[in-house]
Amino acid sequence: MSNPALTAGATIGILGGGQLGRMLAMSAAQLGYRCHIYSPEKDSVAADVAAKFTCASWHDKAAMQAFASDCAAITYEFENVPVAPLSALSGGLLTPGTLPLEVAQDRYREKRFIEQLGGRPAPYAPVDHDTELDEAIRQVGTPGIMKTRRDGYDGKGQWRVETSAGAAGMRVPESGLVYEGLVHFDAEFSVILVRSRLGEVRFWDSTRNIHENGILARSELPAPAIVAGQVAEARALAQRAAEELGYVGVMTCEFFATSTGPVFNEMAPRVHNSGHWTIEGAVTSQFENHVRAVAGLPLGDTASLSARMVMDNLIGPDALDMARHLSDPAAHLHLYGKAEARAGRKMGHVTRVG
Numbered sequence: 001m002s003n004p005a006l007t008a009g010a011t012i013g014i015l016g017g018g019q020l021g022r023m024l025a026m027s028a029a030q031l032g033y034r035c036h037i038y039s040p041e042k043d044s045v046a047a048d049v050a051a052k053f054t055c056a057s058w059h060d061k062a063a064m065q066a067f068a069s070d071c072a073a074i075t076y077e078f079e080n081v082p083v084a085p086l087s088a089l090s091g092g093l094l095t096p097g098t099l100p101l102e103v104a105q106d107r108y109r110e111k112r113f114i115e116q117l118g119g120r121p122a123p124y125a126p127v128d129h130d131t132e133l134d135e136a137i138r139q140v141g142t143p144g145i146m147k148t149r150r151d152g153y154d155g156k157g158q159w160r161v162e163t164s165a166g167a168a169g170m171r172v173p174e175s176g177l178v179y180e181g182l183v184h185f186d187a188e189f190s191v192i193l194v195r196s197r198l199g200e201v202r203f204w205d206s207t208r209n210i211h212e213n214g215i216l217a218r219s220e221l222p223a224p225a226i227v228a229g230q231v232a233e234a235r236a237l238a239q240r241a242a243e244e245l246g247y248v249g250v251m252t253c254e255f256f257a258t259s260t261g262p263v264f265n266e267m268a269p270r271v272h273n274s275g276h277w278t279i280e281g282a283v284t285s286q287f288e289n290h291v292r293a294v295a296g297l298p299l300g301d302t303a304s305l306s307a308r309m310v311m312d313n314l315i316g317p318d319a320l321d322m323a324r325h326l327s328d329p330a331a332h333l334h335l336y337g338k339a340e341a342r343a344g345r346k347m348g349h350v351t352r353v354g
């Protein structure tokens, strides 16, 4: 790509206004950039730490144009940004582009994409109509998980199916479902990579990720031996995916470590919750390297600063007990500034290194 690197003072646009955007904006500020957040939600914890905020619908063409004309580069922190309005952004402004969004927004397309690259997702079947529910469950078997094809995150839009009659009364939404067989795994892990404009790829160490109720609760290093033994294969797949997508920036692939090797779960075309530990635990954080890649700067070292590290998510109403978190002087506390602490809502995280 021939675009010059962004100079200090330039404005980076971020589509999406949540905590990932907030931490991206803080890293961008460290490198001397300003951030302009675009989000349809008026309460934006990213906007709280950014120079500018446009609160408008994704489909507001005038607002999107004005936003684009203010930014030297634009990226996203949220994979469900609708793709159609982004076609108005002129060539090269959006990094990574729209293709990673198109693939990651549709669980069925994402699984087929990974299979074409030689990867192995859980057994699955698409369900487009109510009449296809029983056949999909018969084909894949039980137990399994019915998932919405679009707009699912943090375990939302998912239902366990225990028996062949488990879909009785279920209605298939217009955007469809995917039925997945339940994977018996020893551990879950993620591969987080960054790819530069020049195609250089670097990986952070893979953490073991522990989920509770479909939400990430903890990421920890070192990962158990079964994960360590499967990281090379998982990295090779993630790198092929990034190359196929012409990806620039940080990308995450989540895997199940099983007795027969890594099983692909899903990909996120963005910085990821299981990489928050890199702020204190790696030479260069996922947020800084994403900003560097988007800005066309050289990538930073992704090496871990310690072999031992734990990142705990702070979820729900109990999360804001600062005195308790800070009673450990080695704890790095991050609160996202969300006013309302609802059950299941990610309010912050705590990282302990070493």
Ligand code: AMP
Pocket (backbone or CB within 6 Å): 122, 145, 152, 153, 154, 155, 156, 180, 181, 182, 183, 184, 188, 211, 214, 215, 254, 265, 266
């Ligand atoms: P997802 O939003 O699809 O990543 O699902 C959230 C979490 O639910 C995953 O991290 C797993 O802990 C669990 N999960 C999802 N799909 C499966 C599956 N096919 N087999 C076993 N566990 C699953």
